[in-house]
Amino acid sequence: MLINYFDDLEKGIVSSINDQGGKASPRKLYSLEIARLGKRLYSGSNKVAWCGVTAPFDLLHAMGLTSCFVEFIGAMLASTGMAGSIIEESDHAGYSSDACSYHRAIMGAAMKDLMPAPEILVGTTVPCSGGLAVIENLARHFDKPLFILHIPQGDSDSDVAYLASQMKDLTGFVTEHTGIALDRGRLKAVIEKTNEARGIVNEIFDLAKHCPSPANSKDLNNFLITMALFLGSDESVSLARAYREEFAQRLSENRSGVHDEKVRLLWIQNRIQFKNPLVDTLEKEYRAVIVSDELNSITWGPIDPDDPFEGLARRAISIPFNGVTQRRIDHLKQLARNYKIQGAINPCNWGCRQGTGTRGLVEAGLREVGVPVLNLEVDCVDERKFTEGQFRTRIEAFMEMIQTRPNPWQQH
Amino acid sequence: MGRQTNESLGYGCAYTPLVMLRAAGYDPYRVLPLTDSHDQAGLHLHDNLCPHVKKILDRAMGNDLPVLAGMIFMNSCDAMRRLPDAWRKVREGDRTVLVDLPVIADESAVRFFAGELRRLAGVLGEWSGSPVSDDRVKECIQEHNRLADTLSGLASKVNAGAYKGGRNTLQKAYAVAATKPLPEAIRYAEDVLSSGLKEKLSGSLPAVFLFGNILPDTEAFALFEASGARIVDEDLCTGSRLIQPVRIEDGEDLYTGLSRAILGRISCARTFNHARPGEIAQTVVERARACDAKGVIFHTAKFCDPYLARLPSIRETLRKEGIPILVLEGDCTTRSIGQHRTRIEAFIEMLG
Numbered sequence: 001m002l003i004n005y006f007d008d009l010e011k012g013i014v015s016s017i018n019d020q021g022g023k024a025s026p027r028k029l030y031s032l033e034i035a036r037l038g039k040r041l042y043s044g045s046n047k048v049a050w051c052g053v054t055a056p057f058d059l060l061h062a063m064g065l066t067s068c069f070v071e072f073i074g075a076m077l078a079s080t081g082m083a084g085s086i087i088e089e090s091d092h093a094g095y096s097s098d099a100c101s102y103h104r105a106i107m108g109a110a111m112k113d114l115m116p117a118p119e120i121l122v123g124t125t126v127p128c129s130g131g132l133a134v135i136e137n138l139a140r141h142f143d144k145p146l147f148i149l150h151i152p153q154g155d156s157d158s159d160v161a162y163l164a165s166q167m168k169d170l171t172g173f174v175t176e177h178t179g180i181a182l183d184r185g186r187l188k189a190v191i192e193k194t195n196e197a198r199g200i201v202n203e204i205f206d207l208a209k210h211c212p213s214p215a216n217s218k219d220l221n222n223f224l225i226t227m228a229l230f231l232g233s234d235e236s237v238s239l240a241r242a243y244r245e246e247f248a249q250r251l252s253e254n255r256s257g258v259h260d261e262k263v264r265l266l267w268i269q270n271r272i273q274f275k276n277p278l279v280d281t282l283e284k285e286y287r288a289v290i291v292s293d294e295l296n297s298i299t300w301g302p303i304d305p306d307d308p309f310e311g312l313a314r315r316a317i318s319i320p321f322n323g324v325t326q327r328r329i330d331h332l333k334q335l336a337r338n339y340k341i342q343g344a345i346n347p348c349n350w351g352c353r354q355g356t357g358t359r360g361l362v363e364a365g366l367r368e369v370g371v372p373v374l375n376l377e378v379d380c381v382d383e384r385k386f387t388e389g390q391f392r393t394r395i396e397a398f399m400e401m402i403q404t405r406p407n408p409w410q411q412h
Numbered sequence: 413m414g415r416q417t418n419e420s421l422g423y424g425c426a427y428t429p430l431v432m433l434r435a436a437g438y439d440p441y442r443v444l445p446l447t448d449s450h451d452q453a454g455l456h457l458h459d460n461l462c463p464h465v466k467k468i469l470d471r472a473m474g475n476d477l478p479v480l481a482g483m484i485f486m487n488s489c490d491a492m493r494r495l496p497d498a499w500r501k502v503r504e505g506d507r508t509v510l511v512d513l514p515v516i517a518d519e520s521a522v523r524f525f526a527g528e529l530r531r532l533a534g535v536l537g538e539w540s541g542s543p544v545s546d547d548r549v550k551e552c553i554q555e556h557n558r559l560a561d562t563l564s565g566l567a568s569k570v571n572a573g574a575y576k577g578g579r580n581t582l583q584k585a586y587a588v589a590a591t592k593p594l595p596e597a598i599r600y601a602e603d604v605l606s607s608g609l610k611e612k613l614s615g616s617l618p619a620v621f622l623f624g625n626i627l628p629d630t631e632a633f634a635l636f637e638a639s640g641a642r643i644v645d646e647d648l649c650t651g652s653r654l655i656q657p658v659r660i661e662d663g664e665d666l667y668t669g670l671s672r673a674i675l676g677r678i679s680c681a682r683t684f685n686h687a688r689p690g691e692i693a694q695t696v697v698e699r700a701r702a703c704d705a706k707g708v709i710f711h712t713a714k715f716c717d718p719y720l721a722r723l724p725s726i727r728e729t730l731r732k733e734g735i736p737i738l739v740l741e742g743d744c745t746t747r748s749i750g751q752h753r754t755r756i757e758a759f760i761e762m763l764g
Contacts, residue, residue, distance in 0.1 A: 162524045
């Protein structure tokens, strides 16, 4: 069923690109890569690794595995409108309705045979306990070998060495269970592409910082977290280049992502994954654009292609969700300064203890730099719980408040 | 003998290496989620976060704490990871440390956690003004094991004896062990063991195995008993998992051995065996069988992902084994247990 969905999606996008004489927006190319990833996952002809969010996907790619964080499935089911019935399956099996709906959808999909059986699973302790538990449950469900990456909270040399050592062990684990040996030359080539994409993505984010921004609210929706799945591939570099060129061109033509941009917003944590009118409301009624997402930020340095494990470890440790909340708050403040943010929206995905747990501290931290936060109560995956009218009222009140207060980044 | 500070260090997780706190001259004080403080934690932590953690924060915000020289946090789960963030906000001057904690116990994890324990020793040495010596840690392990063995003996007596009020007497001993200086805790447990349990329960009640996480209130156990449940063994982090013995192989490096002992102990759901995914379900079955339980009561704090995520497989495994299970979710107050009384009674009636 899902292989057909991804196949149709790919064909539709390719056909659309052909109709446009081979031209495509970067967002369309992004969707094309999503469709192709879905096909690889569901084709039955690739060796699949289901992983946690901070797994080294480029390392696994270098070893010939199609790897993906499991939350991708939850997001994909939400975007196709299928999540509700699948979450019901996990509810019937006894999974708590207080848990994260990404994870409930994943377990429901596994029980309904909507997830391909992996060769291996790679759990990561960051970002969350819930995600790790789901990986363990999937390992039990599929009866497949499980590897755990403990991402340390700190970034001391010994912390980095510990994680780097685990990643080396991971390559041995992959070899043991798939028969695929690590080719250091191939890994070097993959890491060089990772670095190239990393550099271009940094440029994309720099371009997006312009006032007005060349980005609209949807251009970079889920961008970097998904891009992580493509890192190390030619496609990741092509995709990044397409974004860079598009944004540069828009800037050269004085075209902003949202016409007559008036308000610049920061989206905290993940976007709402099902179709909803909130972004359109922001753009059309308030000329407000989401110019930055918390997870759209390069927090790590280039990785040494000749000895990549330390760099891969530093990258996993560096994500803003790891470590103390103050680190996350400092990162959000930096984004607020860099993008001249006037307000932030935190969906507070129901069931997310990690991302939403300290929302009061995040709100207080951003207030220190003059950025108010709208804390919503959204289930970002389960559309059935979405009450549009209530959210619209909250958004309206928030935007009216922002419009009546001074822009914290304008000199008076 | 090391220098005794006569000060207490707070902690909130059963994985806390208590012997090191004592070796640094401090009395460990478990900040149990028992308080009349107002519900204020929601100012900083989301409402759907574990009530155990929120009640600990409520105690901090409501100044419902003894004088503490510092607070030790373990990175055991999302909620516990967020607690020090909020604690530092509401008690800015407090000394705090967060100790990272692996979720598995392979050699690599044991070595890493040993490093964390050494780091903790350094922090505690700075706080106390006196280095934590290996010899003192070893002495404290012996003292700790005396308490653990006494509590284990008491638990065995209660489990086997069906004493009236036995379960809440045992829970009181756990609470004393968690919050009082070690000599007092040992003395208390030894007194109860030698003379505290007399009257047996009348009649024959169905045996129940209780497992889960946070259930510190002695009244909760009185209510179980009043509901007709004869708990013959339990696995709770505020119960038998709280004070577990530390056994280190002869010749093993002290911190590596301590690390191995803590990671290898009877575990909370957050720690698991990656070579046997879902092993917790089989463990529950084995524990229930070992104590001849006719049924299992699972009690968890609401929003506890490590337990709730594993519950379906536990339920399925128990069902296959023909062992009934009753699932109770609570907010760490007796009030929530009280609301479950009818369900507990019905469950016991069904077992009988």
